Amino acid sequence: MADLDDIRDGDNFGLNTPASTSGFYLKGMDGSDWGLKNRMARIFNPESGRTVMLAFDHGFLMGPTSGLERIDLGIRSLVDYADCLMGTRGMIRSCIPAGCTKPVCLRTDTGTTILTEMNHNTLISEEEAISMNASAMAAMLAIGDAATEASTIANFSNLVDIGNTYSIPVMGVTAVGKDMARDARYFGLASRVCAENGASIVKTYYTEGFEKVVAACPVPVVIAGGKKLPELEALELCYKAIQCGASGVDMGRNVFQSDAPTAMIQAVSAVVHKDMKPQEAFDLFETLKNEG
Numbered sequence: 001m002a003d004l005d006d007i008r009d010g011d012n013f014g015l016n017t018p019a020s021t022s023g024f025y026l027k028g029m030d031g032s033d034w035g036l037k038n039r040m041a042r043i044f045n046p047e048s049g050r051t052v053m054l055a056f057d058h059g060f061l062m063g064p065t066s067g068l069e070r071i072d073l074g075i076r077s078l079v080d081y082a083d084c085l086m087g088t089r090g091m092i093r094s095c096i097p098a099g100c101t102k103p104v105c106l107r108t109d110t111g112t113t114i115l116t117e118m119n120h121n122t123l124i125s126e127e128e129a130i131s132m133n134a135s136a137m138a139a140m141l142a143i144g145d146a147a148t149e150a151s152t153i154a155n156f157s158n159l160v161d162i163g164n165t166y167s168i169p170v171m172g173v174t175a176v177g178k179d180m181a182r183d184a185r186y187f188g189l190a191s192r193v194c195a196e197n198g199a200s201i202v203k204t205y206y207t208e209g210f211e212k213v214v215a216a217c218p219v220p221v222v223i224a225g226g227k228k229l230p231e232l233e234a235l236e237l238c239y240k241a242i243q244c245g246a247s248g249v250d251m252g253r254n255v256f257q258s259d260a261p262t263a264m265i266q267a268v269s270a271v272v273h274k275d276m277k278p279q280e281a282f283d284l285f286e287t288l289k290n291e292g
């Protein structure tokens, strides 16, 4: 029974401090539920408003590609430097220790591989995402691909319904349609379709005119790195995207295929969170690499 003899009157009402009415720090999230915002705050650093997501979901399409042969060895050493881990349920369960407290963006669609026709995907169950304590769920939209555009948008819409039920943000992954030009018009359309369908995060590719892609997308945009580039070029790509308003990166090959992946992810992080210039970040990369 509650002790009723010592009920003290409160005296710390902060009467000179009005309750905050300012909005959430990430764009497009004000109308979202507390749980969704809380999960977004795990992924996006509240000080910079940005994130370095480490993408290692490539294997479900292409098997043990270079840098991902042994996720338990290669990726594990990068975990401390990432803000969020993006992978499939199989790799996360088998290769990432359960004691790891980094937020997980779970690849929640799965489907055909590079051996057949790509992008014929379906969703895994929401119970899986919930049981894995996912901070976000990711699914691909093949905008502009006649064979799979409709089914991937339907998948995505289903996933947003599920995400909204459980307050789990959903990230739209834009796959480039076979016949699409990789320009701002295409990526602007694809990103906007993700947001129109309820994405809380959009992952797309940097291109000339990227500021328009970001401006027309009302939720945070992160860029994929794409194929492996020389490190300085990859850092320039990150820098340009951030200066155009991107909220971070969801980067894979340009980190885990680097000669020095731990040095590279730290250099990327400096660009993303500290607006470090590409040459300075490259010098940091070289220094960290030489330190071994």
Ligand code: R5P
Binding pocket: 055, 056, 057, 058, 140, 173, 224, 225, 226, 227, 250, 251, 252, 253, 254
């Ligand atoms: C592609 O479907 C995957 O979602 C990758 O996670 C994505 O392309 C990012 O990886 P990368 O930086 O290697 O392009």
